[in-house]
Amino acid sequence: MKKSIALLFQISALIGLIAIGACSQKDNVTEGETTPMLAKSELEDAAWHMEELYWEYVQKIDTVAYKTLWHNDFMGYPGFGDGVSDVRKIASWIPDLHKDPDLKYSYTLHKKGSNSIEDVVMVFYDTDYFWTDSQNQVVRKETYKFTHTWKKVDGKWLILGGMAAIKNQEVLGTESGK
Template identity: 60%
Template sequence: MKTTKLMFLGMIMLFVSIVTTSCNQNNKDSEKEETKVPAISKENLENEAWEMEEQYWDYVLKMDTVAYKKLWHDDFIGYPNFGDGVAAKSGIAVWIPELHQDPSLKYSYKLFKKAANAIGGVVIVFYDADYLWTDKDNNVIKEENKKFTHTWKRYGDTWLIIGGMAAER
């Protein structure tokens, strides 16, 4: 029994010695530099989200509702300026064809960025948009003014709209 206790005590001391040596700051393995992923600045996140807003409007202009709907998170819910209330992703593109329904008028827009605020991997963007319809001589026939807010969340390298609201200005 005395031999068993001595062997057990020896094993504990060996284990403590190995752990102490491997955790020592002078150990060569602990001198390896950690690879750090560079943090994206608040300003860069806000600029990326604004670029996504510009892409959003390019899809609207081109009436590309397939690409447009890819900008939205599957669980999106928002308050658009059409319909009777909140909308999910499934109904978010219904307003786009209406902008282009009169073949004698050309639809265009102007964006006016008001603010963007990045909090972690989420950016809230606020802006105004003027909808313009012009005739063949480039005269403005009709104009509408809206205000928007979109909340964008970054998933890896992909930005998706997770919430938003639009209203008359």
């Protein structure tokens, strides 16, 4: 009888260990299922932070640091010119923002959306450009829409592609005579 009880105890312990292992496996599957959602938002937050850094470089006219944000094989449709551009001319527009010494350039970002697909993040946003005079009065304003596609390459976030265009300042249906 003592052998039966000992055997029953061992079998119960074995079943308990198997159950614990099964629960542990289930927890791992659950973690695996929820981790991509966290990773997705973390990736999108990281890409948005890179957009903020991008604009800090533009504000400081730091074209050297700005150029480090771009993948060597980048191709995009910039807001300047009429054609696509590669990485060689990507910073050419920045000095023009600051060319009038009597005006101060500044900006405001408006995040519209982002989406990560695996390890690639697309960010969509508007940027208001402001030029103010010595009395801090806005003398000029433009709004552009942007999209950039980011990917972490060798531990560093880089822009693979993108597009910028001036945003139409008129609201549809409000043109005079309509």
